[in-house]
Amino acid sequence: MNTIEVCFTPALYQHILTEPPFSVAVVDILRATTSICSAFQNQVKEIIPVATTEEAMEYKTQGSLIAAERNGIKLDFADFGNSPDNFMTEQVRGRSIVYSTTNGTQTIKMVNNGSPVVIASFINLSAAAYFLASQNQNAVILCAGWKQKFNLEDSLFAGALTQKLLDLGMEMNCDAAQAALDLWNSARENPIAYIQKAMHRERLKKLNLDSILEYCFTPDQTDVVPVFDGFRILNKTNHE
């Protein structure tokens, strides 16, 4: 049976149990992976994640559309920041976007083992789960966290995705998956209320989440399957 491992922060990725080959789901609910799914829902052509501000600025001089933030704040030279509502417009249709964020895009960039890396969020939860299960190999759910630390929203999603993968016949191979699942089970009746427990903390205050919170925690709003190939992210939705 294929296994599910949850990695709560990028700092723990080097210590995972699962041996290659495996598939990866990268998770940054607030907000990179939600925003990427939103962009593909709005028919962006491709997204190129870059780790540093310098790389993003270089693409800017080449005429690309740039989405970039640090610590929740849009960078001056960028066309827009990291909020999903920036990606929900006609402006993105058919375009290439270069994207750089505090946690999310750096986490996507660090995973490059030749296996599929799917961009996962509540808005494409079932689509991401079906994609992972259809790879017929072990899966690692990698939470972007916050500056290498555990965060609630990504861990909660890891639990929701674990539940979907269990339903699709996979099994957990680590305590972190069990803990994520238990957190999800205690929060699933009202995930927004649950996440609001974390919202008085400084990092989330800065994000101006009021307008997008419901969007970010509502499952299955789209069937996009954004997959990172080591350079760019493309939509691999299977409409057969």
Next chain:
Amino acid sequence: MNTIEVCFTPALYQHILTEPPFSVAVVDILRATTSICSAFQNQVKEIIPVATTEEAMEYKTQGSLIAAERNGIKLDFADFGNSPDNFMTEQVRGRSIVYSTTNGTQTIKMVNNGSPVVIASFINLSAAAYFLASQNQNAVILCAGWKQKFNLEDSLFAGALTQKLLDLGMEMNCDAAQAALDLWNSARENPIAYIQKAMHRERLKKLNLDSILEYCFTPDQTDVVPVFDGFRILNKTNHE
């Protein structure tokens, strides 16, 4: 108000938010910190944690009593292994024990910032909490985990200790403390049943836990406060 931060594995310790000075509680429920508390309950004189097998062997040649295991198995040259029942005998009274384990003692050794480091477990839960609160500074709960990974039993205890510290007027400063608390609240009615969910996994099968599980998860069996001073662990129980 003094804060509580939870660090789920030693690999995350370098990323903590809390700035010095702070107190630390080191947690390795199965089994190092439970065993250390048990030894002090049985009036051991001192415990000297060492990180490597080589150091432990060197102390052996000097005539010390040695407790040492790797991956749950007692090492050949050691007088005993890592199970709390080894430390519950007359044999330890008044003695010095040199102690080396897979996760626990190495985690104790890595914390050396000049502030108090208390050895915490369910069996001395309240005593450890009172000690931390009485330091009147921020506290970090450092879980030994399993080979740098998250584990359920240490995280569950982190939640129980967080609850005690909240009751004593401290406040959480991170999502990991919130998650640990939520796990504890979902498990507190029957922590042993909860932890048995993890017990079919390989790492716990090796530990032969049947005889000690209830002991390891029963709160407040002793008021010992083992404190590490950078070299040795001594009991700082205040009997005023």
